[in-house]
Amino acid sequence: MDKLIRSIKFPIVFDKEKLQNDLKKIIDKNWIDHYNTNDYSGKWTSLALMSHNGKSDTIIALPNSDEKLVATEILDSCLYFKEILDGFLFEKTAVRLLQLAVGADIKPHSDHCLGYEDGSFRLHIPIITNSEVEFILDGTRLIMNEGECWYIDANFIHSVANRGTQDRIHLVIDGVRNQWTDNLFYNEASQDQFIKPVPVMSEEQKQLMIAELHRMNTPMANQILKDLE
Incomplete structure (x- = not known):
């Protein structure tokens, strides 16, 4: 039986007012259309807080790259974002703000080797959201509230639709598994729930x-x- 954990809501809550204050500082920057244009309809855009070349318009996530991420030109003005990132003691492979506009939807898809069982993972921290956002992961709707911290196993089919009247913006962090993250994850689920079934x-x-x-x-x-x- 497949015991893999699909998602975790960590017992971590960030200050949503501080998150939104940092967002206000950069909301007028040049948000870049997401590169997977076949996977969504409407407006889905991104800003990189860390990238391989230090530019906020370099939004492609390269989980297998040997290049280390560096802060982009916009992160210095976002002290709370930086505090959050510094508190996560693992190697980051992508750090982005993802904005899904009103009426936009991300079609059902899966991401390659982006589950904790693969040695990599993705965290979501909602900054702005609304009750009409439908995030479906492996057939289950996840309700992610502002300031919460979630893990999703992106190997499973997932989709998002913003049916509300407000854009949805998440801080999304991809990282590499290590002992620090094992301690974090194993506090929420048993170790055998992060092993791929034969x-x-x-x-x-x-x-x-x-x-x-x-x-x-x-x-x-x-x-x-x-x-x-």
Whole structure:
């Protein structure tokens, strides 16, 4: 049975007034359209607080890149954002503000290798939201309130629709798993809930493998056949 944790609401609450004050300082900056243009309709834009080149318009997340992130030109003016980031003791692979405009929706999709079981993860901190935002993760609606801190396993199908009258803006942080994060996550769920289940072979796949092993007819293949049959 698949026991993987889909989401966690951490017992962490940030000051939403301070979050929104920092946002006001940069709200008029040049927000960049999200690069996955086939995955959404309406307006979905982003600003980078950290990026590989230190520019806020470099919004692409590269989780497997060896390049380290540096603060962009807008982070120095956002002291509370910086305080939050400094308090998360893990390597960041993307730090962005994501804005989903009124009437926009992000189509159902999954992100590759972005679950804690992969050694990487994504955190959401809502700054501005409304009760009509529908965030669906693996068939379950998540209600994320301003100032809360959430983990979502983005390997599972998820979608977002802003059906309200106010744009929705989240601080979204991608990071690399370490001992510090293990302590954080394991306080909320057991360790075995972050281990990928072993894939179950269908009967058709098993018969195809047996046929191939018979064709090979080697000592090792014959030993595997004994185990299978």
